[in-house]
């Protein structure tokens with residue numbers, strides 16, 4: 001079938017993106033779903049900082065590519081062997097397609113599936129196929145096994161979770177990355193318990209979900225840190241007990257003074273080395289940093305090794321919030337329904353495909369949380 005898609009041919013184009021157009025909206029051909037695959041009409045797709053990092057070129061991608069990894073849509077056709085979904089079903093997409101049988105999947109860690117990771121690097125679906133091509137026949141790579149910056153996508157059955165049709169798809173989309181990553185970092189990777197103190201460094205779409213989850217889990221105190229004073233105001237409104245401006249030269253000292261020497265759990269959700277240094281600095285002796293931010297692929301974080309040992313600090317990575325999507329998406333939707341994950345309040349407007357580049361200018365300016373692309377208007 002023919003559809004419109006936003007293709008990235010080149011990484012690292014200059015700003016403003018509204019002028020340089022790193023994403024080129026074009027008519028392309030989409031193959032039908034192969035065995036175990038599903039055709040989805042993309043109803044809503046969030047603009048995430050990971051997409052921005054791909055546009056900036058600080059995280060390399062196979063080119064040309066259709067990116068977009070946070071979304072929700074409607075099933076339009078099921079490939080052979082897909083018997084548990086039918087046209088019309090609503091789904092949230094999952095940006096790590098898991099195989100179900102590698103050493104990570106069998107240990108309950110589908111978020112770090114080795115087959116899913118290999119397919120992502122190769123720009124294919126889990127089957128090895130590429131389903132999008134230009135009208136001249138050139139094959140286009142898939143971003144995260146999904147390619148959601150398009151009107152439709154063909155993806156593996158394991159790259160989605162069916163949801164209740166009562167949930168607005170514009171809110172549902174945000175669960176596909178920001179909620180799983182932010183809430184999952186707090187509730188899964190950190191396994192936060194009620195009454196435990198926590199800090200969140202970096203209050204974007206991902207960090208605000210970490211904050212919501214900390215409030216839902218009964219964390220106390222909840223420290224929120226960002227370079228942008230406006231994000232601090234929102235964090236206070238959404239349950240942070242204390243906020244600190246990361247650009248204050250003595251920010252880490254202020255946090256330590258307010259918390260009797262730092263926090264036991266610090267979540268880093270900014271994706272910069274400076275933020276990681278802040279997170280490490282405000283972690284108490286015996287505490288842990290859970291890092292979900294994704295800086296440039298070659299960025300290195302360093303620390304005093306001796307102090308790591310004598311302070312017994314721990315550094316933990318968190319990919320897709322250590323989620324098992326079939327388990328956690330329903331769990332997080334339950335919190336959302338009860339008002340504990342007010343994900344809808346993160347929406348900073350809607351965009352058609354034709355405005356996607358300007359949307360990334362706004363994300364780079366740090367003035368928005370989650371902008372929602374509606375590729376079908």
Ligand SMILES: NC(=O)c1ccc[n+]([C@@H]2O[C@H](COP(=O)([O-])OP(=O)(O)OC[C@H]3O[C@@H](n4cnc5c(N)ncnc54)[C@H](O)[C@@H]3O)[C@@H](O)[C@H]2O)c1
Pocket residue numbers: 047048049050051053177178181201202203204205206207225226227228231246269270271272274275278291292293294295318319320321363366368369
């Ligand atoms: N681990 C995962 O699975 C996963 C999934 C999605 C996104 N990410 C990554 O998470 C990060 C956040 O994504 P997002 O979409 O929420 O981004 P965003 O741009 O919406 O938010 C980033 C926030 O960090 C703040 N910030 C920047 N530098 C800071 C510093 N030095 N100290 C404190 N705050 C600082 C910004 O002001 C902004 O509020 C990105 O690096 C993204 O690539 C990781």
Ligand SMILES: [Zn+2]
Pocket residue numbers: 048049050051069070177178
């Ligand atoms: Zn993302």
Ligand SMILES: [Zn+2]
Pocket residue numbers: 098099100101102103104105106110113114115116
């Ligand atoms: Zn696997």
